[in-house]
Amino acid sequence: MTTRTASKLDTTKFQKVCALMRDGATEGERAAAKHRAETMAAKASMTLQEAVSNLDMATTPKPASFFDGFDDWMEEKEPGWKAERAREKAERKARDDVRRAAVLEQHGSEEFLFARTMSEIALDAAIEPFATWEYWTDPDGTRHRYASTLDGMDAGILWKEQEITPAVRRAIIEAYPWPSKLDDALREVKEWDQLRLDRGLFCGEWSHYVEVEIRIRFLERELNEGRPATSLDDIQARFNWKRYEFERQWLDPTERDDPFLDRIEADFGILRRAFTRSAPQPITTRRTNAVKQATVLSMLDAHPELSDREIARRIGVSPQTVNTWRKKHPVQRDHAR
Secondary structure (H helix, E strand, O other): OOHHHHHOOOHHHHHHHHHHHHHOOOHHHHHHHHHHHHHHHHHOOOOHHHHHHHHHHOOOOOOOOOOOOHHHHHHHHOOOHHHHHHHHHHHHHHHHHHHHHHHHHHHOOHHHHHOOOHHHHHHHHHOHHHEEEEEEEOOOOOEEEEEEEEOOEEHHHOOOHHHOOHHHHHHHHOOOOOOOOHHHHHHHHHHHHHHHHHHHHHHOOOOOOHHHHHHHHHHHHHHHHHOOOOOHHHHHHHHHHHHHHHHOOOOOOOOOOOHHHHHHHHHHHHHHHHHHHHOOOOOOOOOOHHHHHHHHHHHHHHOOOOOHHHHHHHHOOOHHHHHHHHHOOHHHHHHOO
């Protein structure tokens, strides 16, 4: 194993994942941790066994971390620091416990939570022609596959958009309908984030399959700069995205503190409301029954070959109305379908 290969493995994080794989509280947690460890090893061009051996060989003690003793230093500087951090940790655990119970109630079991969603299944099928597969096994003995390469490229380096081949890009974008509006793109990003967080409640940390990560990357590019806005709703969606992008990076609920962006978003809201009030409103008039009758009869005269349903669609009445006047209009009765 070369130094270059070994350097691709985050040994600190890998060691924590291996600990969960060995000591996880539930079978689902241990299986998910094993999948995570196998994925990390594959990104470093190693098997799981090779990566574990790499940890065993790392016998040289590391220098003390910069953060060693940080809490003691902060406690001396700001008395009560440790108590405040302990309180935050306890609140976070309580929130996670509540959320974990809600997730189990929603999905029924850990098995269903970790089962591939319809979107994951569609993406898996889309990359089938380009993928080289490796496998991990859950506690029930079921084998699950994941892509180690895509179109000849190591899946571990496909986090950079320029490394993704056009064929893989097209397959992932077309795996299922691409969002037509920026608000829909943001909604999908949030759904993927929520799935990652929900699964992480049971396995310590969940990383999406590479094809999912690639789709998320494309969605985020659309939200950032990839797609010009075509409506006021698109602009608002972009504001919403920038707020969400900041707030999702924190473990605890944290509101964005950016007066400049807040001011721009508020100004946009003011202008949007003013534009909506001043925009010409469509003129709508209620058609009388006599007008509807005349319109139906005119259409029957002009297009007797059309069905009741098609005439109704064209002029905005019910098929029953068309059928009623067709029966009362003997000249056209023989043309009814």
